[in-house]
Amino acid sequence: ILNVEQSPQSLHVQEGDSTNFTCSFPSSNFYALHWYRWETAKSPEALFVMTLNGDEKKKGRISATLNTKEGYSYLYIKGSQPEDSATYLCALEGAGNMLTFGGGTRLMVKP
Amino acid sequence: DTGVSQDPRHKITKRGQNVTFRCDPISEHNRLYWYRQTLGQGPEFLTYFQNEAQLEKSRLLSDRFSAERPKGSFSTLEIQRTEQGDSAMYLCASSAGLFTGELFFGEGSRLTVL
Numbered sequence: 001i002l003n004v005e006q007s008p009q010s011l012h013v014q015e016g017d018s019t020n021f022t023c024s025f026p027s028s029n030f031y032a033l034h035w036y037r038w039e040t041a042k043s044p045e046a047l048f049v050m051t052l053n054g055d056e057k058k059k060g061r062i063s064a065t066l067n068t069k070e071g072y073s074y075l076y077i078k079g080s081q082p083e084d085s086a087t088y089l090c091a092l093e094g095a096g097n098m099l100t101f102g103g104g105t106r107l108m109v110k111p
Numbered sequence: 112d113t114g115v116s117q118d119p120r121h122k123i124t125k126r127g128q129n130v131t132f133r134c135d136p137i138s139e140h141n142r143l144y145w146y147r148q149t150l151g152q153g154p155e156f157l158t159y160f161q162n163e164a165q166l167e168k169s170r171l172l173s174d175r176f177s178a179e180r181p182k183g184s185f186s187t188l189e190i191q192r193t194e195q196g197d198s199a200m201y202l203c204a205s206s207a208g209l210f211t212g213e214l215f216f217g218e219g220s221r222l223t224v225l
Binding site for chain 2: 089097
C-alpha cells in the first residue's frame with residue numbers, strides 16, 4: 001500500500017512571495033511521482049512526472065525535486081501570482097498507472 | 112475539444128435513488144480510471160479498465176457501485192441505493208497505458224445525496 005502525506009494542508013501567501021510544499025512517502029516502491037494542479041471548477045492538470053532520484057523539473061515559475069532515498073518531493077513556486085491559487089496534489093504511480101494521491105495542499109495567493 | 116468529458120457535472124438526488132455517471136475518455140487512450148474525492152481529501156482510487164476489461168477494484172467500491180466500459184470506449188459508474196456518504200466528486204481519468212505517464216482528468220461529476 002502506497003502512503004502519501006502532503007504538507008501544509010493549506011497556505012495563504014501574498015502575491016510575489018515564493019513558496020514550497022512537501023510530499024513525503026515512506027516507501028520508494030513506486031514507478032513515478034506526479035504533481036497535479038487542481039483549480040476550482042476545472043480538471044486536475046499534470047505538472048510533472050518524475051521517476052529518478054535527484055530528478056528536477058521546471059515549468060515557468062514552478063519547479064519540483066524528487067529524493068527517493070529520503071522519501072520526499074518538493075514543489076516550489078517562485079513569485080506567486082493569484083492565478084497560482086489552486087490545490088496541488090502529489091501522487092505515487094503504481095502498477096497499471098494507478099495513482100495514490102496525498103491530501104493536497106491548498107494554496108491561496110492574495111493580490 | 113478532445114479531452115476527457117464527464118456527464119452530468121452535478122447531480123442532486125434523494126437517498127435511496129440510483130445514479131449513473133458517464134465518462135468519455137480521450138479517444139486513443141486504452142486505460143480509464145474512476146476516482147472519488149471528498150472535501151479536504153485527495154482523490155481516492157475506485158477502479159480502472161484496460162480497454163473493456165475491469166482490472167482493479169478498490170475495497171472502497173461497495174456492492175452498490177458498478178462500473179462498465181462495454182466497448183472499451185466510454186464508461187459508466189452506477190451507484191445504487193445512494194447514501195449520504197456517497198456525496199463526493201467522482202473523477203474520471205484516462206491514460207495511454209505507457210509505463211509511466213500522466214493521467215488526463217475530466218472536470219468531475221459532483222454528487223449530492225440529500
